Amino acid sequence: MVRASNEAVIKVRDLVVGFGDAKVLDGLSVDVFRGEILGFVGASGAGKSVLLRTIIGLLPRRSGTIEVFGLDRNATSEAEREGMERRWGVLFQQGALFSSLTVRQNVQFPMREYLKLSSRLIDEIALAKLEMVGLSPDVGDKYPAELSGGMTKRVALARALALDPEIVFLDEPTSGLDPIGAGEFDDLIRTLQRTLGLTVFMVTHDLDSLHTVCDRIAVMADGKVITAGPIPAMLASEHPWVKAYFRGKRSRVAAATAAQNIG
Numbered sequence: 001m002v003r004a005s006n007e008a009v010i011k012v013r014d015l016v017v018g019f020g021d022a023k024v025l026d027g028l029s030v031d032v033f034r035g036e037i038l039g040f041v042g043a044s045g046a047g048k049s050v051l052l053r054t055i056i057g058l059l060p061r062r063s064g065t066i067e068v069f070g071l072d073r074n075a076t077s078e079a080e081r082e083g084m085e086r087r088w089g090v091l092f093q094q095g096a097l098f099s100s101l102t103v104r105q106n107v108q109f110p111m112r113e114y115l116k117l118s119s120r121l122i123d124e125i126a127l128a129k130l131e132m133v134g135l136s137p138d139v140g141d142k143y144p145a146e147l148s149g150g151m152t153k154r155v156a157l158a159r160a161l162a163l164d165p166e167i168v169f170l171d172e173p174t175s176g177l178d179p180i181g182a183g184e185f186d187d188l189i190r191t192l193q194r195t196l197g198l199t200v201f202m203v204t205h206d207l208d209s210l211h212t213v214c215d216r217i218a219v220m221a222d223g224k225v226i227t228a229g230p231i232p233a234m235l236a237s238e239h240p241w242v243k244a245y246f247r248g249k250r251s252r253v254a255a256a257t258a259a260q261n262i263g
C-alpha cells in the first residue's frame with residue numbers, strides 16, 4: 001500500500017506521560033501521515049489508550065511535544081484548540097455512547113456542541129451518518145441498551161464522523177465483535193478512509209485488522225514506539241515481542257501453516 005502523503009498530521013516527540021511515580025509513556029515519538037491508517041499495538045497496559053487520550057488533550061503530559069495539524073495545543077489559544085478538536089472524531093474503548101440519549105441524539109451531540117445549524121439540518125445529517133455506517137434510519141430511535149455490540153460500534157463511528165473529521169481516533173473498534181462482524185467493520189473503516197480521505201489512528205489487538213486494514217503498524221513497548229512500518233516489516237522483525245505477536249502461536253503465519261498441514 002502506498003502512503004497517501006508525507007505530511008505528518010500528528011507529530012509526537014519525546015512524549016512523557018505518567019501517573020504518580022509511574023511513567024506510562026517515556027520518550028515516545030511517532031508520526032501519523034495524512035491519509036494513512038496507522039495501527040497501534042502493544043501489550044495490555046502498554047499505554048495505547050493513554051497515548052490516544054493525551055493526543056486529544058484528555059490527559060496531561062509531563063514533557064514532549066504533540067502537534068496535530070501543525071499546532072501544539074499547549075501553545076494555542078482556546079479558539080485554536082476548539083478549531084483543532086472539530087477536525088477529529090473519536091471512538092473510545094469504553095463507554096462509547098451516552099445511555100440516556102437515543103442513537104440519533106448521540107450522533108447529533110457533537111453537532112449541537114460545535115455547529116450552529118437548524119434542528120432539521122442536524123436531523124438530516126445524523127441520518128446520513130447512520131446510513132454511512134450501514135445502519136437504517138429506524139435505528140436512530142433506539143437507545144444504546146437496545147443495540148448489539150456491532151451496532152454500538154457503528155453508532156459510535158457515526159458519532160465520530162459527525163463533524164466530517166480529517167482524523168478519526170479508534171480505540172479497539174472491533175473488540176467484542178464476532179470475526180464476521182469485525183471483518184465487516186474493518187471493511188467499513190477502509191471504505192470510509194478511502195472515500196473520505198480520512199487519517200485513521202487505530203488501537204487494535206485484532207491481527208486480522210492489522211493485516212487487512214492498516215497501512216502501517218506502530219508497536220509500543222517500554223513507553224515508546226519501538227518500531228513502525230508496514231506488515232512485511234513486522235513479519236521480518238527480530239524484536240522478541242514483535243516476533244511473538246506477528247509470528248507466534250496465534251498469528252496468521254501460524255494459522256496458515258496449520259491449515260497447510262491439515263490440507
Ligand SMILES: Nc1ncnc2c1ncn2[C@@H]1O[C@H](COP(=O)(O)OP(=O)(O)OP(=O)(O)O)[C@@H](O)[C@H]1O
Pocket residue numbers: 019024042043044045046047048049050051093
Ligand atoms: N487515569 C489513569 N490514572 C492512573 N493510571 C492510569 C490512568 N489511565 C491509565 N493508567 C495506567 O496506564 C497504563 C497504560 O494504560 P492504557 O489504558 O493506556 O493501556 P492500553 O495499552 O490501552 O491497554 P489495553 O490494551 O488493555 O487497552 C496502565 O498501567 C494503566 O493502569
Ligand SMILES: [Mg+2]
Pocket residue numbers: 048049050093171
Ligand atoms: Mg486501551
